[in-house]
Amino acid sequence: MSRVRADLLVRAELVLPEPAAAPIRDGAVAVRGGTIAAVGPWAEVSARHEGARLLDRKSGGLVFPGLVNAHTHAPMTLFRGLADDLPLKAWLEDHIFPAEARLTRELVALGTELACAEMIRCGTTGFVDMYLFEEEVARVVDRVGMRAWLGEGVFDFPTPAFPSGRAALAETERLAAAWGGHPRITITVDPHTPYTCAPELMEAARDLAGRLDLAMVTHLAETRWEVEEITRRHGKTPAAYLDALGLLGERLLAAHCVALTPEDIRLLAERDVRVAHCPESNLKLASGIAPVPELLAAGVIVTLGTDGAASNNDLDLLSEMDTAAKLPKGLHRDPTLVSATEALAMATTQAARALHRPDLGRLAPGAAADLVVVDLDQAHLRPCYHPASQLVYAARSGDVRDVVVAGRLLMEDRHLVTIDETDILARVDRAARELGLGPA
Ligand SMILES: [Zn+2]
Known part of the structure; x- marks a missing residue:
């Protein structure tokens, strides 16, 4: 032979x-x-x-x-443990946004490298990231050798990276051109949430994704507050609102999807939206528990994410799978819900389906x-x-x-092999002290 x-x-x-x-x-x-x-x-x-x-x-x-982390904000490792045990809105507006106001490109690169070190150690080979200065994330991923889907966060208001949502979308288009054809890096279009992007901005993001044939990532129905706010503003649930704007489709990976009505679930299934379930972040911020058995029963592709390290507080998909498998069992008093095989599939084969990459998530020739x-x-x-x-x-x-x-x-x-871990840990500690966000 x-x-x-x-x-x-x-x-x-x-x-x-x-x-x-x-x-x-x-x-x-x-x-x-x-x-x-x-x-x-x-x-x-x-x-x-x-x-x-x-x-x-x-x-x-x-x-x-290899496991795929379907939703994270890698550079937020820098804010790990900065502000815990707070409601999402206060956590975000009183602590995370002010901390992020001090971000620089160098800090984003540093936090990303720390995140990559942690994720590799947890058996993660690829991750979906939404953040600011995303090009720095791309540079680190390129150098470190992981696989990633990366999107510049798009908001109505100025960020430390860009003065407007339109500018962030222009940056997305530039990133897509600069990184197009990279063997491991894929650029995505990332409107932050239904409540931080006006309808016109959502539509512009939708048009850009369609024109460049890119996937979209957003946060959807993370909390009851979001549902009340979007219903007050637009008279619809967040899912129905995004559907009216033409955003729901197989192109969209929606993180969280906690506060869904049965009608929302039907809609997500019908439109073939992909869901990134982030159980530990949802538990820690007391946002609730996503209706995963119901989503799976409706035929929705459900993947698994850690969310950022400021709300988890780790990027460990092994423990996230454990939580994803146990949570519905306890909630519904039914030990047959979300088996170990299904939880592992969320981080492998289902992630591959969600990201339109049939060559990932399994070990097979080709x-x-x-x-x-x-x-x-x-x-x-x-x-x-x-x-x-x-x-x-x-x-x-x-x-x-x-x-x-x-x-x-x-x-x-x-x-x-590709990260000098001792050096990164020392630099991260030094940067955290210099940021002066917490107790010395
Ligand atoms: Zn998130």
Whole structure:
């Protein structure tokens, strides 16, 4: 049999090709370029591939598709723990907006690099980000090697980055031109919320996304306050209001979707809107609990996000999956709701569907080589009957051993390859002191 060249061979005790698939014992993944060339038993894959570097995790390694964080604000790691235990509006207006007024491009880059370090350590290979000075986020992502969907936040009012929403949309168009064709970075159009963007601005965002064929990201129905405010202003729920403006569609990834009526759920399903569920942020800000079982039953694609580190307070998708699986069970007193497999799917296969990227979220020939190795050889991870259960209910970020994105090792044996972590931690602490936001 002729042997095919590969760049990287990952051998593992268990390979989980996708959440609902049967795990392969003593399995292997062959990577060539940025994509997966083969997945299967080690004996077969190794017999057919040569010349590759071997990552040997036969003892205790569990390989699974990289996790995608479908909603975050990466640079907000700088505000982690700054103002906790407050209602969303007071938290945002009295603490976060004033802190953000002091943002600079350098701080955004620094916070992003910290976020990337944290996310890689949690088994995250890609993330959807909305923030200010988003080009700095793109530069860091380009250098660090993660995959990302990035949008400049669009608001009615001036931000430290841009004087108006129109200027932020112009920046979005510029970013789309500058980063178009990048193998790992995709630009999105990001009107912030229905209550921070006037109807005309929402429509301009919609038109730009249509003209450039870009996905859109927004926050939707995060709180009851938002529903009351939008109903007062426009006589409709936020979902119905965005629908009237022509924003609901498969192009839109809507974060939160907590305060929905049954009619809103029907509308989101009918329009094929994709939802980024952020359970820990919603719990911490007491916004409520998104009706995930109802959304899933209606056929809505539901993904998982951590939201920013100022409202979570971590970017750990492993713990987010755990919360997403347990929350509906407790709320409805029904242990069958949102299984471990479904929670893992939200962060992998469903994220791929939501982002229109069928080559992500699973390990298969032709798919992107975004994969994670967890070390099962630990007291809290043995025995391992069901890998998906282990990942959702028992694994922690410290268990992640290796991370590969587009065929490149970003973490090897718990060492970050593309980030100088010691340097970043020192610089972040120094920047936080200089910002002078909290107690010294
Ligand atoms: Zn958010």
